[in-house]
Amino acid sequence: MIKVLRLGHRRGRDDRISTHVGLTARQWGADKVIFSGEKDTKMLESQKDIIARWGGNTDISYVGDWKTEIREFEGLKVHLTMYGLRLDDRLDVLQDDFKGDLLVVVGSEKVPRWVYHNVDYNISVGNQPHSEIAALAVFMDRLNGLKESFEGAQVWVEPSESDKLTFKE
Amino acid sequence: MIKVLRLGHRRGRDDRISTHVGLTARQWGADKVIFSGEKDTKMLESQKDIIARWGGNTDISYVGDWKTEIREFEGLKVHLTMYGLRLDDRLDVLQDDFKGDLLVVVGSEKVPRWVYHNVDYNISVGNQPHSEIAALAVFMDRLNGLKESFEGAQVWVEPSESDKLTFKE
Numbered sequence: 001m002i003k004v005l006r007l008g009h010r011r012g013r014d015d016r017i018s019t020h021v022g023l024t025a026r027q028w029g030a031d032k033v034i035f036s037g038e039k040d041t042k043m044l045e046s047q048k049d050i051i052a053r054w055g056g057n058t059d060i061s062y063v064g065d066w067k068t069e070i071r072e073f074e075g076l077k078v079h080l081t082m083y084g085l086r087l088d089d090r091l092d093v094l095q096d097d098f099k100g101d102l103l104v105v106v107g108s109e110k111v112p113r114w115v116y117h118n119v120d121y122n123i124s125v126g127n128q129p130h131s132e133i134a135a136l137a138v139f140m141d142r143l144n145g146l147k148e149s150f151e152g153a154q155v156w157v158e159p160s161e162s163d164k165l166t167f168k169e
Numbered sequence: 170m171i172k173v174l175r176l177g178h179r180r181g182r183d184d185r186i187s188t189h190v191g192l193t194a195r196q197w198g199a200d201k202v203i204f205s206g207e208k209d210t211k212m213l214e215s216q217k218d219i220i221a222r223w224g225g226n227t228d229i230s231y232v233g234d235w236k237t238e239i240r241e242f243e244g245l246k247v248h249l250t251m252y253g254l255r256l257d258d259r260l261d262v263l264q265d266d267f268k269g270d271l272l273v274v275v276g277s278e279k280v281p282r283w284v285y286h287n288v289d290y291n292i293s294v295g296n297q298p299h300s301e302i303a304a305l306a307v308f309m310d311r312l313n314g315l316k317e318s319f320e321g322a323q324v325w326v327e328p329s330e331s332d333k334l335t336f337k338e
Contacts, residue, residue, distance in 0.1 A: 017185055020300035027295040027303070054297055083326055083333040088315070116331045126196040126315050127326040128223055131189035134196070137303035138310045146257070146295050146307075157252055157296040162285045164252040 001101050002144070004030045004136065005069055007115070008108035009037035020133045021106060022047045026058040028140030029147040030104075033058060036066035037108065055153025070118050075101025077119040080135045081111065084122035091142055094121065098143060106132040170270050171313070173199045173305065174238055176284070177277035178206035189302045190275060191216045195227040197309030198316040199273075202227060205235035206277065224322025239287050244270025246288040249304045250280065253291035260311055263290065267312060275301040 004025040009018050018040070022033045035044065039062050047060045063069055070077060076097050087094075097120070105115060116122050125135040150156075158165040173194035178187050187209070191202045204213065208231050216229045232238055239246060245266050256263075266289070274284060285291050294304040319325075327334040 013185075016182075017189070020186070020302060023297070023299040024303040027297045027299040050298055081333075083329055083335075085328050085330060089328075116333075122329070122331055124326070124328055127328055128192070128196045128319065129219055130192040130196040131302050131306070133189060133300050133302040134193040134306035137300070138306050138315075141307045141310065150297065157293070159254050159258075159293055159296055160252055160291070161254060162291055164250075164285075166252075 001032070001075070002030045003032045003034060003073065003103045005034045005036065005066060005103060005105045007036050007066060007105065007111060009035050009040060010108070011038045011040045014108060015040060015043045017133065018043055019047055021136060022060060023050065024133050024137050026051065026056060027147060028137060029144050030058055032061070034061050034063050034069060036063055053154050054156070055150030057151070067114065070103065070105065070115070073103040075099070075103060077103045077105070078121045078123055079105040079111070079115050079119040080125060080132065080139055081107065081122050082124050082127050082129060084124040086127070087123050087125050087139060087142065090121060090123060094123070094143060104136065104139065106136050108132070170201070170244070171199045172201045172203060172242065172272045174203045174205065174235060174272060174274045176205050176235060176274065176280060178204050178209060178212070179277070180207045180209045183277060184209060184212045186302065187212055188216055190305060191229060192219065193302050193306050195220065195225060196316060197306060198313050199227055202229050203232050203238060204230070205232055222323050223325070224319030226320070236283065239272065239274065239284070242272040244268070244272060246272045246274070248274040248280070248284050248288040248291045249294060249301065249308055250276065250291050251293050251296050251298060253293040255296070256292050256294050256308060256311065259290060259292060263292070263312060273305065273308065275305050277301070
């Protein structure tokens with residue numbers, strides 16, 4: 001079970017960033033993506049619609065009490081932050097510790113210090129300000145790789161040299 | 170010279186996504202990030218401010234005539250699109266063709282077909298809808314890796330197990 005927990009969503013300001021977080025999590029194999037912060041039904045529904053069409057079983061949900069989500073997760077808990085230890089330096093250890101159950105926590109502007117002290121690892125994908133989407137994608141890519149097949153898709157792409165080839169069921 | 174060209178920016182709607190594109194490009198070693206679409210001085214200035222503080226020489230600019238930017242670039246030209254050939258299947262070829270000069274084109278919602286026919290490769294990082302930020306990060310990570318040092322920084326992070334350690338010049 002791979003879960004991604006997105007903290008501190010703000011309606012309006014974060015809707016597109018959070019949508020990218022959810023869809024990125026799905027492309028790199030997340031089974032569940034949980035959004036916290038302000039509840040944003042429209043943002044959640046738009047992701048569910050995309051997943052219904054493009055397949056796979058990634059579950060999209062909202063939780064108010066995100067601390068319990070972190071506290072009670074059984075498996076490897078990693079918070080991605082530009083302040084954390086370098087992914088390059090910890091990838092071997094993470095790969096050893098990863099037995100299939102993984103919680104990846106990605107924040108927004110301000111992540112409470114509680115998070116830093118209640119995960120197994122605070123990991124940086126670069127120590128510069130950039131993007132939680134980029135950090136999530138590269139972290140998952142290095143740890144677990146891209147997910148290639150999505151069951152039950154109504155629509156899919158045939159990779160092409162220079163065309164847009166979309167197929168429908 | 171590594172350039173990233175971001176097509177079709179829309180003021181307001183895309184400001185945060187485009188900012189993430191620019192900062193992600195910088196973290197993975199871009200020398201220049203060029204934005205096209207609507208001119209958005211505030212978005213460009215906010216990136217320049219971040220770069221001035223965090224160091225490095227990534228140049229941020231706007232261009233109206235993005236076709237000339239693609240047409241006249243000398244070096245490997247790659248357009249990232251969910252419709253393209255799989256990165257997994259083309260990484261070896263790309264690594265062979267990459268001699269230091271690279272133009273990465275990332276789009277927004279609708280990329281004109283002209284782009285598909287005027288680059289060397291249309292490459293997909295996953296064939297699912299997700300995020301141009303994720304695609305850019307993983308593409309650059311696999312081709313070129315993270316950039317670790319940024320000259321002239323006024324502020325930097327010391328990677329830490331569970332603290333936020335920021336230093337100022």
